[in-house]
Amino acid sequence: xxxxxxxxxxxxxxxxxxxxxxxxxxxxxxxxxxxxxxxxxxxxxxxxxxxxxxxxxxxxxxxxxxxxxxxxxxxxxxxxxxxxxxxxxxxxxxxxxxxxxxxxxxxxxxxxxxx
Numbered sequence: 001x002x003x004x005x006x007x008x009x010x011x012x013x014x015x016x017x018x019x020x021x022x023x024x025x026x027x028x029x030x031x032x033x034x035x036x037x038x039x040x041x042x043x044x045x046x047x048x049x050x051x052x053x054x055x056x057x058x059x060x061x062x063x064x065x066x067x068x069x070x071x072x073x074x075x076x077x078x079x080x081x082x083x084x085x086x087x088x089x090x091x092x093x094x095x096x097x098x099x100x101x102x103x104x105x106x107x108x109x110x111x112x113x114x115x
Contacts, residue, residue, distance in 0.1 A: 005034035011112040013042040016096070018106040027108065038068065045104065048072040054080075062086040066094070086112070 013029035029042025029050075036055050044050040054068025064084040069077050084094045094108040 003034065007033075007035050008115045009033040009112050010115060011040070011092070011110050013040070014109045014111060016045060016106045016108040018045060018104060019098075020104050020106075023104065023106070031110075038066065044072050045106075046073060048074065056084075064092075 009032070011031045011033070013027050013031065015025050016023070016027050018025060023045040024043070024047055025045075027042050027045060029040055031038055031040025031042075033056055036057065037053075038056055039051075039053045041049060041051045050070045050072035052068045052070030054066055056064050056066040058064050062085060064086070066082045066084065067080070068082070069079050071077055080096070082094050082096060084092050086092045090111050090113060092110045092112055094110060096104075096106050096108055098105040
């Protein structure tokens, strides 16, 4: 069966402003969101590659909440709950809360285009 999306968003991971020093701030990657279901890949803050999947709830037209699971941090799967705020038409700020696995947080910048 073919998957069809009533809402499709393509995104680019750009950069992260970290709370902790010594992290890689340039985090390029790509992602897609189909009716809330998302999947993507990016260069993570410790130099590895992270692939992830999850779901984003758009609570309002500008506020979202994502729950996802990913790898690439060397400690097994990482589960995250990430609130976000869309600024303007395309820029999204993702608020990365410190997790038990990474103990790091920051603000991640991404660029989204609805199709």
